[in-house]
Amino acid sequence: MRYEASDLSGQPARAGAWQRRIWLVAAALIVALAAGRLAWLPVHAPLSVNEGWNAAHVVRTFNPDTLYPDPEALIANNYPPLSFLIVGLLSKLTGDAIIAGRLVALLAQIACGLGVAAIVGRLAPGRQWKVAGCCLFGAYCVTLLRSYVAINDPQWLGDAAMVWGVFFLVPRRAGQPPSLRSIAIAAALMVAGELIKHNLVAFPIAVTVWLALFERRALVAWIAFGAAFAAIACAGVFAIWGAIAFIDVLAPARSYSLARMLAKGGPLLLAMLPVLIASRPLLAQWRGDRRLALPIVLLAVAIPLGVVQRAGSGVDVNAFFETVIALSIAVPVATALRPQPSWRWIAISLLPALCLVPRAAAANWRELRQRDAAVRHAAPLIASLRQARGPVACDDQAYCYWAGRESGLDFFSVKQRLLEDRAQALTPALAEGRFALIVMRGHNPGWQENRLIPAIRAHYRTVHARNGIEMLVPKQGSDPRSVQPN
Structure with a gap:
């Protein structure tokens, strides 16, 4: 639904003006809650143990003999190499791999938000829905996922590649199959995402399921391009770092706990109930537009995977990145599909993030006050x-x-x-x-x-x-x- 200023009643124009004000306030609040994290961008004080660990591997990247150590060594690396190469190249300009990594992660997080808006724009024409997707994403980033805002960690970079891969795969119009070109670009981006962070499997799985259900011909091309790019990537890694890279990445020592999964992942299931309810129109209308099934499949894959990943020791809220991205796409699109779009569904979907605002505000103040x-x-x-x-x-x-x-x-x-x-x-x-x-x-x-x-x-x-x-x-x-x- 579009709001036109020329409407004779003037009501849509006034509604549109109020919406713009609300979104401006929401954006200002998101930026304000991110201020504490942004203030740490240039400083020599760690925000997370991830930062130094990743920086150490950036240093080792340019010596192929040290990036992937023997599995019995007292140091370890269970990440693929691409993020270290990207941050390493930028660190040549900044002079500091941690600061470079923070900048890369921040830009990647922004790229994820823009990717969400771009996907929403294809499925639900109307600027207000793209803005809604961005605000949903931003709200969860500065609350639930706050500990990963602007830190030297590669997961947002990997997810940015995945999100834009989905964008290229979604056809511009209903009933139109993905083109070979778009499938190739999507496959290349998702393989690149795996080369950045190997646990980013929700999007490739969801896309494969969606194509298998609705686009069988495109599925063959998707598998062919994906397999070809993955083979090239694996051959490159093997040529530079050898078989030890695959051993280190795929078979690290890590303990798993059902109790940890229930305690850390269980609340996500409760938080996602309003999101699933708000997304019901997608289920009702996907038969008329097969593209609408993709956000549902993304949620259906990302939520359980996020919960299961929380069973692993050392796995943090980064297990929920794909879930937050999926809900930021699904809810605005589902709201736009309702006969009378109501913003209360977006508000309901924001409830888990809104409940965390006081905690985020306290953390924000603490970060600003304690930085020096x-x-x-x-x-x-x-x-x-x-x-x-x-x-x-x-x-x-x-x-x-x-x-x-x-x-x-x-x-x-x-x-x-x-x-x-x-x-x-x-x-x-x-x-x-x-x-x-x-x-x-x-x-x-x-x-x-x-x-x-x-x-x-x-x-x-x-x-x-x-x-x-x-x-x-x-x-x-x-x-x-x-x-x-x-």
Whole structure:
């Protein structure tokens, strides 16, 4: 439905004006809630442990012998290489891989929002529906998915490739099959997305199911192009990094828990109930326009996959990215299909995000207020790591990265391998005091079944602790004064 200013009654024009004001207020609120994250873009203080881990692999990318280590090494890499290459190239301009990664992630998140708007625009003509999709997406990004706004992590970049792949695949008009050109572009983008983050399977699965149900001829081309691009990608990875890359990415040590899945993924199912109810018109009208089935298939695949992925240790709210993208497409399109479009369905779909606004606002204020203090706290840690005489290890590898040092220990990977009794190299390394300095968060003894911390404490002693961060040196043969922060 379009609102024309020339309508004799004047009511549609006034309604359109009020809608524009509402969306402007919504956009301003989204930007305001993102301010705390954006303020951290240029600073040397980590927002997430992901940032330093990814930066370390950016450094290793340009030495093919180090990006994918032996599975028994004390460092690990279970990500495909493309994001490291992209961030590495941009870091040549910024001089800092973490800052470059933050910029890439922010731009990718914006690209996802624009992709949502573009897909909605194809399925529901009318600018207001595209704006609604963008606002839904933005609202969930700064609330439910807040911890991933503008951090050095590749998942938004991978999802941006996936979203635009879907856009190219959706025909411009109802009844029109996807063209060979659009199928090839979509397949290339989705393979690129997998080369960025390997767990982004919801969109390829959903597209395959949709084509199998409604576009059988296009399905053959989709499989052919996808297989060809995937084979080229795998051949390239094998030629540069060898078989070890596939072993590291596809078979990492990771524990899974049904209790974790229910506790972390279960609430998503409840939050999605209003979204599914709001999307009912898609089910009623897809027979007249087969394109309308795609948002439903996206939701049907993304929601359970997100819940299941939360069973894995270390998997965060990034498991819900595809679900948020799918709902941001489905709800505006479904609302536009109603005989009398009502904005209350979009409001109902926003309820889970609105409930998180107070928490997001508190986090936003905390980030703005604590940024400078975090930089001051990080500086002496970085200086101590830079001056340490010998190898170092960082729980949060951002500190090692900014010190120009490589962490010789991947805390998460080694912790997971200890649960499987696969970290034989750890005890000798700690017993001989291989690391001159270890910087880690102060963990509780039972933190996530963490056997690594007791192993470290058996051979290392704390010489400095502040703001939840400890510095440790070997119990024998080290002078704590040589690493004491100023």
